[in-house]
Amino acid sequence: MVVYLRCEFTARDLDSRLLIASYLLKEKQPVVVGQMWAISGNRGLSPKGPVLFSSPNRFQGIDMGKFKANGYPTIGMDEEILAIQDELEILRCLDVEAASNCDLFLFQDHNHETIIKRAYPRLNGDVSGSPRVELLRQHRHIYQPDAKQCRKAGRYILINTNFSLVN
Numbered sequence: 001m002v003v004y005l006r007c008e009f010t011a012r013d014l015d016s017r018l019l020i021a022s023y024l025l026k027e028k029q030p031v032v033v034g035q036m037w038a039i040s041g042n043r044g045l046s047p048k049g050p051v052l053f054s055s056p057n058r059f060q061g062i063d064m065g066k067f068k069a070n071g072y073p074t075i076g077m078d079e080e081i082l083a084i085q086d087e088l089e090i091l092r093c094l095d096v097e098a099a100s101n102c103d104l105f106l107f108q109d110h111n112h113e114t115i116i117k118r119a120y121p122r123l124n125g126d127v128s129g130s131p132r133v134e135l136l137r138q139h140r141h142i143y144q145p146d147a148k149q150c151r152k153a154g155r156y157i158l159i160n161t162n163f164s165l166v167n
Contacts, residue, residue, distance in 0.1 A: 002049035003029055004072075006036035013054065016079070016131035019139075020052070036063075043070050053098070054079045056105070061098030068101050076102040081112070082130055090115045099123055 003024055007013040014033070021031040032039065032046070039051070040063055050073040053060045064074045081093050094116060099105075105125035107113035113127050136143065 001030070002047050003031050004039050004046070004049060004051040005031060005033045006039050006052060006054065007034065008036050008054065010035075016135050017052075019135045020131050040066070043067055043072065048072055050075050050103075052077070053102075056094045056098035056102065058095040058097060061095040061101055064098055064101035068103070073103045074101055075104045075106065077106040077128070077130075078108065078112075079130060079132060081108065082132065085111060087115050091119055094120070 005017040005020055007017055017033045021033050024031045030049075039046075043051075043066065048071050051064075051067050053064055053074060053076045056076045056078055060076075064076065068074050076098055078090075078093055081090055084090055084093075090112060099120045103124065105116070105123050106128040107116065107125055108127075108130055110127055113125065116123060116125070140147075
């Protein structure tokens with residue numbers, strides 16, 4: 001069985017997908033990391049295996065349904081709500097179709113889990129954190145030159161610009 005890790009934008013998604021892939025490969029789990037449209041377009045030809053969806057919006061919910069109908073387990077997460085704590089915004093980001101087509105949902109934290117489970121009590125899931133945060137935490141040495149350069153400019157606030165509110 002192969003695990004499929006889809007990337008929408010290479011600059012934003014590839015590093016975190018490769019981090020997930022490295023953990024899976026250590027466990028001898030075959031992985032395909034690829035552009036989401038390419039993976040979706042080949043779903044009928046590929047070996048069956050879980051497919052990771054990084055945003056539970058309406059478009060990915062529809063695609064989840066197509067994968068599910070073709071026998072692929074679906075895993076959902078919401079990387080775009082990284083720092084959002086507002087209940088209405090968290091619920092707005094999870095489309096009903098995505099929730100119904102998701103076999104396993106990966107929650108950012110316990111607050112995220114509590115909010116989503118109140119609205120979707122039958123949604124199967126687990127708290128996993130965020131691969132983007134994990135990448136920064138475990139591999140912060142990669143970003144040290146950039147961080148030092150930012151500190152020279154004074155105090156700053158980092159804003160994750162792939163929040164759906166900002167896009």
